[in-house]
Amino acid sequence: MSKHPxxxxxxxxxxxxxxxxxxxxxxxxxxxxxxxxxxxxxxxSKGSVLQVADAIGKxxxxxxIWLHFQDCTGCTETLLRTSAPDVAHLILDVISLDYHETxxxxxxAQAEAALSKAMADNAGKYVLVVEGAIPTRDDGIYYExxxxxxxxxxxxxxxxxxxxxAIGSCASWGGIPSADPNPTGAxxxxxxxxxxxIVNLPGCPPNPYNLLGVVLEYVTMGRLxxxxxxxxxxxxxxxxxxxxxxxxxxxxAGRFAAAFGDEGHRKGWCLYKLGCKGPITHAACSVRQFxxxxxxxxxxxxxxxxxxxxxxxxxxxxxxETVPIHLATPPDTxxxxxxxxxxxxxxxxxxxxxxxxxxxxxxxxASQRFQSSAEAGIERVIVDRKHAEELKETAEKQxxxxxx
Numbered sequence: 001m002s003k004h005p006x007x008x009x010x011x012x013x014x015x016x017x018x019x020x021x022x023x024x025x026x027x028x029x030x031x032x033x034x035x036x037x038x039x040x041x042x043x044x045s046k047g048s049v050l051q052v053a054d055a056i057g058k059x060x061x062x063x064x065i066w067l068h069f070q071d072c073t074g075c076t077e078t079l080l081r082t083s084a085p086d087v088a089h090l091i092l093d094v095i096s097l098d099y100h101e102t103x104x105x106x107x108x109a110q111a112e113a114a115l116s117k118a119m120a121d122n123a124g125k126y127v128l129v130v131e132g133a134i135p136t137r138d139d140g141i142y143y144e145x146x147x148x149x150x151x152x153x154x155x156x157x158x159x160x161x162x163x164x165x166a167i168g169s170c171a172s173w174g175g176i177p178s179a180d181p182n183p184t185g186a187x188x189x190x191x192x193x194x195x196x197x198i199v200n201l202p203g204c205p206p207n208p209y210n211l212l213g214v215v216l217e218y219v220t221m222g223r224l225x226x227x228x229x230x231x232x233x234x235x236x237x238x239x240x241x242x243x244x245x246x247x248x249x250x251x252x253a254g255r256f257a258a259a260f261g262d263e264g265h266r267k268g269w270c271l272y273k274l275g276c277k278g279p280i281t282h283a284a285c286s287v288r289q290f291x292x293x294x295x296x297x298x299x300x301x302x303x304x305x306x307x308x309x310x311x312x313x314x315x316x317x318x319x320x321e322t323v324p325i326h327l328a329t330p331p332d333t334x335x336x337x338x339x340x341x342x343x344x345x346x347x348x349x350x351x352x353x354x355x356x357x358x359x360x361x362x363x364x365x366a367s368q369r370f371q372s373s374a375e376a377g378i379e380r381v382i383v384d385r386k387h388a389e390e391l392k393e394t395a396e397k398q399x400x401x402x403x404x
Contacts, residue, residue: 012094013057019093029094033216036209036288040235043212055220056094057343062219063126065118065157066100069143069150070177070186071132075103075168078290088294095215098126102201119160127215128161130154133170133177134192138183150198151192158193163218169212172200172231173311184397190231195226196290205310207226207288210236228310232282234238241305242325244286247271260302271299275320277307 010018016026032119034044048050066076097103098118099111106114107192109233118126135142140149158164166189169175177186190198212232217225225233242248250256250270257265258273265274272279278286285297285305300303304320307313317323 006241008046010061011057012059012061015061016093020132021093025055030056033213035210036207037213038118038234040233040238041213041217041225042223043217056216059216059220061094061096062215063096063098063118063122064096064100064215065115065126065161067128067145067150067154067157068101069130069134069171070156070175070184071130071168071170073131074103074132077173079211081208084170084238094212098271102279115157119157122330123160125162125217127165128158129211130164130166130171130189131168133174133186134189135177135184136192137183142184150227152191155219157249158189158196161196161199163199163224164189164193165201165211165214167201167202169314172202175204179315186200191243194243198231198246199224199227199233202232202311203235203283204306204314206309207236207284207290209273209288210234214402228282232309236288237282237309239282239284240298240352241281241286245278245299246286247299265302271302271306272322272325274304275318275322277310277313277317277323278305280313280323281307281310282303283309303376 001333013026027049032050034049034052037044042069044052047057056125068076090142093130098121099115101111104111104114116396119243134151140151143150145153158289170186171189173188174182174191175184177184178188188200188349199214201214203210210233213235214225217223225235225396227233231239242251245251247268247270248269255264255267255269256273257269257271259265260274265271270276276299280306286299290296291397295301307317307323
């Protein structure tokens, strides 16, 4: 008689079949993965969804150990809210989630035993996912696991992992817990663990398919995806949001919301003046929707991007503080657009449009270092109006008077 593989030895395809997961659901998952990472992964460079499914199906289910530290559990929540396929297919069938404090039934001594067993059974093979910032001050006494400092547990688990994934901005950079004055000495994983490849997936929260793409790339292709200088996979963080923002056309035309609730804001104009960090934020939020629901992200609902994937931006800059724009200014063929908070005479508006090319037009608007906060935006409107009046006076002086 032939020996049947145990559950631990199952390939992903064998486990899906044994669990009653339909082929259609599996292909749907592969299709979503290809949409989330159309390039940058050797896995998704295959010619079709069927080829990607074949590559994934032959791989052994990766063992995943998931540790929590100083976090809000938002990264886990976004993973659980993935709608296609549902959580049972994504978490329990494609990957083997062997330890996760939020999802597992065990607690106390049983949970500690589960962690030890998962490490022993898959030593050198499991993927460690870390959620939350690591408190390091005073030898890590501000966070304990099983009576031991969390930082000590992290180092022990990371030492036997094949790779470490820091999911979310807290695990990647320190996040909210590391904001001044940082009483617990909160840090990112790469400041604590060493000797293992570490992948940073910043975001608050990050797109769940970024995590799935990294894990499946590793177990199917035997390598991690190409990363940038901050340890972020390029397939997810190579471009800035500004490049593909749905409001980019308004930026190019010089149409900016100056205050929350004004006419420009209601019409969906560019949020740059309100402190949008999209021009310097590397993320794919504008093209890869969260949980397959279009528009469910800050800019999509009328809030400026806060730059949560950037270490030196979020929790380091004011929410409404504007950022410098590099290599992206509106063309000077558009007239400047001013908020209707104050009224500009029709003649002045026409005149401004006529001489837009000479004065820089929308380029003048976008090149200013706008003050932060919505209130400062209103002040900006006053400055814009004054500028328009000055242009009008200058133009009137240059127009020769008609003789009687």
